[in-house]
Every structure is written in structure tokens, then in C-alpha cells.
Amino acid sequence: MRKKRLGQSELEVSVVSMGCWPLAGDATWGPQDEALSIATVHAALDAGINFFDTAESYSAGRSEEILGKALAGRRHEAIIASKVSSSHLRPDDLKAACEGSLRRLGTDYLDVYYIHWPNPHVPIADTLGAMEELKQEGKIRVAACSNFGKRDLNALLAAGRVEANQLAYNLLFRAIEYEIQSVCAEHDIGITCYSPLAQGLLTGKFRTLDEVPEGRARTRHFSSARPGTRHGEPGAEVEVRAALARIRKVCDDAGVAMSQAALAWLLSREAVASVIVSARTPEQAIENAKAGSLQLHGDVLAELTAATEELKEKLGPNADMWESEANSRIR
Secondary structure, three states, X not given: OOEEEOOOOOOEEEOEEEEOHHHHOEOOOEOOOHHHHHHHHHHHHHOOOOEEEOOOOHHHHHXXXXXXXXXXXXXXXXEEEEEEOHHHXXXXXXXXXXHHHHHHHOOOOEEXXXXXXXXXXXXXXXXXXXXXXXXXXXXXXXXXXXXXXXXXXXXXXXXXXXXXXXXXXXXXEOHHHOOHHHHHHHOOOEEEEEOOOHHHHHHOOOOOHHHOOOOOOOOOXXXXXXXXXOOOOOOOHHHHHHHHHHHHHHHXXXXXXXXXXXXXHHHOOOOEEEEEEEOOOHHHHHHHHHHHHOOOOHHHHHHHHHHOHHHHHHHOOOOOOOOOOOOOOXX
């Protein structure tokens, strides 16, 4: 497993990290056996994954609790990232939220602490000041942000610094390439990518878009006529189908699994430090880890990029996968 330095910090994170929300088992992901979740974390560690991603909001803290149990006795092998919710960004609230995460995780420090979403009603300087106090107290090692667009990231950088920005980024959703990625690269901020497999579209599991479960068919890729969508846009289903067909052909010709090719493509992109891939079984964790050592030929990378250019143009620079440009939470 390759590792990369996270921003300008001293942390060396595995290029494939494990998303831990599904470990909790809830209405979003379905039932999950706790023993299986613990075994999955152990399998990830054994496969070379050292970076684990969770949040206080994931299943009301249950994800943190499960991860904490799984890392008992192996905490020294892991780099734990958690997130503080946007409603907890005032200094006193942030410190209380951090204490809650530490308690649920059964640890006395977080390696990475993300601001989960921006909050325009709380001065970012106040939030970063509280982060710095937590750092001085040894309760966090690195401050980071998530879902910060160009405007909000530049405002943050005027007040302080973070070492990572967690963003939705995958072959089928390249919005951050318009403006956000270059800001991260300029300031040596590592991009950690969530939804790197486009909620399963890039696994090859679904042969048609109609096979995608309703709960996942809510992004701007899909027509607003589909249940649960809130973006109000026409969607880009024609372009998604065409892109997936081209991606499948490229992967078949190269003799590589679509999911691993999608992750390897992401890891070749500017400023990307790690891709966050969820796993619910040891087998999934082991399979995900394989992408950490996969190096695709330059021609294959170029073909994958070309396969999604039309879709990139259709979806445009709005980096919020679920909301319209007018209502985007990422600015």
C-alpha cells in the first residue's frame, strides 16, 4: 500500500482509506453485524489501510463507537479522521463535540478533525481558533475541512490553515476540477475523495441506471423525476450511460476491474492524497486495498479521462452532487 503525506503535516496516510459510516448499519446502509464490522476494520489494517474516516453525524455517533471497538489494542496502527458537524462550529460547541467523538472512539486524540460543512453564520476564524486550542491540548493532530469550495476555502486560508479538504470526486463527478482542485494544489492541501465509486456506479454492479436503488439515485446525475431527488435539474442520464459504456470498454481492453481503475485514476489526479472507500466485509476491504498498488498506463488514464469529458461539461462546476447551483452548499 502506497502512502502519501497529508498536506504539510507529518501524517503519512494510505492512499486508499476506509469509509466507516456503513459499519454502523442504519436506514441508509441496511443492517450490519457488529462483529463483521470489527473484522472488516481488522482486514483493512492487515491489508495496509491505515486511514479511517468517520463523523459524529454518521448514525448519531454509532460509526465512531464501532470503529473505536475495532481499533481497541490496535490504535497505534491507525490514523483516525472524524468530523464536527456544521451546527457545532462555535468554539464551545466544537470542543464539546470533539470530546464526544473522543469518548465514542475510545481514544484521547484524533489524528484528523474535519469541519464537515461550512457554516456562514459562524466566523471561520473562531472555528480555527478552537481547532488550534484542541491541537495545543493534544486532542487533535491536524485540522481539516470538508465540502469547502473556492470561496469558502479562500476565506479559511485568510484566517488560518488546514491540511486536507474532503470532497466528492470521481470519474463521473469532476466538478472540483473547475476551481477547487487548483486552490488545494496551490496551498498544498491534500484532497481526500468521498464517493470515489459514485455510490456504486463505477463498480460495474449496475448494468442499467434503473437498477440503482432509489436511495442512491438522488444525485445530479439522475433526472429530478426520480424519487428522493431535490436538485430540480434535468439530470445527465444520457451522458452517464455513454460514459459508463466507454469506461467499461477501456477497463475490459486493459484487463482491469472497473472499480480499481476508477480508484487508480483518482489517485493519479492533482493534489489527491487518499480515496475513501466504504467496506462492510473483510473481502471488500481487501479488494479495495488492491487499488493502492495499482498503476495504470498513461494511455489508459487518458482514455478514462476522455470518456467522461462530456459528462463533466454537462454537470458543470457545481461541486454539490445533490443540490442545484442555486442551492449548492459548496461555494
